Amino acid sequence: MKYIDIRSDTVTQPTQEMREAMYKAEVGDDVYDEDPTAKKLEDYAAKIVGKEAALFVPSGTFGNQLCIFTHCERGNEVILDDSCHIVIHEVGASSVIAGVQLRTLKSDKGVMSPQEIRSKIRKGEQDIHFPSTGLICLENAHSNGRVIPLENMKEIYEIAKENNIPVHLDGARVFNAATYLNIDPKEITNYCDSIMFCLSKGLCAPVGSIIAGSKMFVEKAKKRRKLMGGGMRQVGFLAAAGLIALEKMRGRLYEDHQNAKYLGNELSKIPQVSVNLDDIQINMVFFTLDIGNADEIVSFFLDKGIKINAPENGMFRFVTNYWVSKEDIDYVIKTLKDFLSLKVR
Ligand SMILES: *Cc1c(COP(=O)(O)O)cnc(C)c1O
Numbered sequence: 001m002k003y004i005d006i007r008s009d010t011v012t013q014p015t016q017e018m019r020e021a022m023y024k025a026e027v028g029d030d031v032y033d034e035d036p037t038a039k040k041l042e043d044y045a046a047k048i049v050g051k052e053a054a055l056f057v058p059s060g061t062f063g064n065q066l067c068i069f070t071h072c073e074r075g076n077e078v079i080l081d082d083s084c085h086i087v088i089h090e091v092g093a094s095s096v097i098a099g100v101q102l103r104t105l106k107s108d109k110g111v112m113s114p115q116e117i118r119s120k121i122r123k124g125e126q127d128i129h130f131p132s133t134g135l136i137c138l139e140n141a142h143s144n145g146r147v148i149p150l151e152n153m154k155e156i157y158e159i160a161k162e163n164n165i166p167v168h169l170d171g172a173r174v175f176n177a178a179t180y181l182n183i184d185p186k187e188i189t190n191y192c193d194s195i196m197f198c199l200s201k202g203l204c205a206p207v208g209s210i211i212a213g214s215k216m217f218v219e220k221a222k223k224r225r226k227l228m229g230g231g232m233r234q235v236g237f238l239a240a241a242g243l244i245a246l247e248k249m250r251g252r253l254y255e256d257h258q259n260a261k262y263l264g265n266e267l268s269k270i271p272q273v274s275v276n277l278d279d280i281q282i283n284m285v286f287f288t289l290d291i292g293n294a295d296e297i298v299s300f301f302l303d304k305g306i307k308i309n310a311p312e313n314g315m316f317r318f319v320t321n322y323w324v325s326k327e328d329i330d331y332v333i334k335t336l337k338d339f340l341s342l343k344v345r
Pocket of ligand 1: 060172
């Protein structure tokens with residue numbers, strides 16, 4: 001059975017073109033630096049985000065954690081938003097891998113206050129009790145579905161530079177952010193020293209993420225990638241799909257955004273739904289359902305051929321992607337209406 005899957009954009013299957021490219025990929029042992037396809041992907045990825053070098057990594061979590069591990073010393077403090085992916089969804093890895101302390105700030109829908117960041121920066125040499133701030137992490141697009149304004153990134157980056165602190169961007173969906181802002185991704189990555197972005201989300205590659213930064217940073221990260229068990233041998237098979245993700249799939253993300261807007265609009269016409277249409281900036285629609293117990297909704301949808309996640313903190317999240325059409329969205333809306341009419345009876 002073919003399901004409509006709106007749980008996430010991570011569920012995207014590779015396209016036929018990716019499958020063919022993977023089949024035909026020229027590969028070698030990448031730990032020996034001999035995989036031409038991985039090299040090609042890394043060179044192209046670095047160019048797109050305007051950095052000197054890039055590195056293929058197994059996942060977004062791996063990439064973020066590798067960057068923290070590469071920028072920081074053990075015992076450093078990392079300043080970041082308390083609702084970001086690194087804090088909420090990465091299993092506490094920063095304390096295990098890099099051995100750092102996360103200094104979380106409350107944000108306004110993902111937007112941190114530059115002044116507050118400035119006030120939280122610490123230098124170990126100032127006081128025997130203090131750790132040193134080793135890194136500031138930003139996230140754009142934010143996993144709350146919103147895009148952080150460039151001006152905010154710029155202000156934070158300038159404060160970081162004044163204090164000689166690197167900035168890492170969790171750009172899992174940086175191309176969604178660039179699409180929303182209608183700018184070149186380099187305008188975003190201008191304000192970070194390292195970036196991680198995902199190939200395996202809305203871009204449809206089966207596996208993998210990229211980290212990018214200066215040549216020196218990526219050299220150091222490569223050694224630490226090996227330490228973390230991320231030295232992959234004939235990884236070109238995955239890189240081949242990643243190349244198509246970057247070449248062919250970035251330019252169509254606006255379709256997912258349009259579909260998300262359409263979905264949000266249709267949802268907003270349903271009385272039991274609360275949805276903030278201003279929050280729909282990329283491919284994600286967050287909403288609440290005012291119906292008391294919605295426990296059976298996941299299995300109801302599954303019976304109708306639609307995969308959704310149960311709400312998290314009371315919020316549903318539906319995500320559009322390459323494999324979800326406008327007609328599919330009409331069917332999702334119809335299914336929700338059917339579910340609600342059953343609840344009334
Ligand atoms: C998905 C995601 C990640 C992690 O990617 P995985 O490949 O799932 O490990 C990191 N940051 C953000 C903002 C994400 O949305």
